[in-house]
Amino acid sequence: MQIFGVDIGGSGIKGAPVDLERGDLAQERHKVLTPHPATPEGVADGVKQVIDHFADARPDRVGITFPGVVTGGATVRTAANVDKSWIDVDARALLSKKLGGLPVTVLNDADAAGVAEMHFGAGRGRKGTVLLLTFGTGIGSALFSEGVLVPNTELGHLELNGHDAEKHASTKAREDHDLSWEQWAHRVQKYLAHVEMLCSPELFIIGGGISRKAHKFLPLIKGIKAEIVPAELQNNAGIVGAAMAASRA
The missing domain is CATH 3.30.420.40 (ATPase, nucleotide binding domain)
Structure with missing residues (x-):
């Protein structure tokens, strides 16, 4: 088939x-x-x-x-x-x-991205609470508890600095505001800290096209208790x- x-x-x-x-x-x-x-x-x-x-x-x-x-x-x-x-x-x-x-x-x-990553990628075999976040035009989210998807969480629309978080920390926001990797990583860090306070995940998986460039910004993110890894399937x-x-x- x-x-x-x-x-x-x-x-x-x-x-x-x-x-x-x-x-x-x-x-x-x-x-x-x-x-x-x-x-x-x-x-x-x-x-x-x-x-x-x-x-x-x-x-x-x-x-x-x-x-x-x-x-x-x-x-x-x-x-x-x-x-x-x-x-x-x-x-x-x-x-x-x-x-x-x-x-x-x-x-x-x-x-969809989360299901693929949990089965074939960075979340394979992981239990507890796992949160995949896709950074692109907006910020998408896929939340898993003991491997089971909690659908349609849409955590990119949490309020951050008085606006939807995705208006502040998405890849599009980085491009629109011509942010350096350091400046953008600081925004992503604030967003992850907010989400971590709400959901307490053991693992963040960072997806979307930006995952191909994870080495440019993930090392700049500090103070997050959860493990943070790039999506293995990246934008596919x-x-x-x-x-x-x-x-x-």
């Missing part, structure tokens, strides 16, 4: 067929830019472009991540970094129709986790 994973982000939509035995991409991923405004129809077209790129590997099932709360594997409840017209949309029905009736599974993007974790969700549906 050919399972695809597609990861919808605030800046890009990327996907590939996934080898679920290895927990890795079966082919090099394809990426298109997220349309602006990122309306349901526009984003669905982007997802179709990604799938159609792999003309030699027609999927049997597709797992798709969404940057917001998704309930019941279908209904979008929040849309911080895409168009607000997504709210209350049945994303599963919309995307399945766009893909010609293919079976589709939809879940929160950070939750969401794709792999989406495919895992589709295979289990």
Whole structure:
């Protein structure tokens, strides 16, 4: 069975067929830019472009991540970094129709990344409380207790300095404000300290594209009691986790 994973982000939509035995991409991923405004129809077209790129590997099932709360594997409840017209949309029905009736599974993007990291990556075999945080256009979160996901935590929207934390400490915030690695690490440190106070994790896994550059900022973060490690699947974790969700549906 050919399972695809597609990861919808605030800046890009990327996907590939996934080898679920290895927990890795079966082919090099394809990426298109997220349309602006990122309306349901526009984003669905982007997802179709990604799938159609792999003309030699027609999927049997597709797992798709969404940057917001998704309930019941279908209904979008929040849309911080895409168009607000997504709210209350049945994303599963919309995307399945766009893909010609293919079976589709939809879940929160950070939750998908977390599931992949807990099974194949930095969280493999870890018990207790583990928190994966994805830093990108926003900050996504996936919370695990004894290996079990607590879905849709959305801890990037905690208040920090009077604003959503992701407005202060996301990768986009670093780029928008032209912050040095030291300056950005200080913001991330404040955010991690706040989350640690609330959740007391034994392990933080830092994901998203920025995980490829973990050596530039993780050593600068001080005073956090929990272990902090970069995601092993890096920015492919969401794709792999989406495919895992589709295979289990």
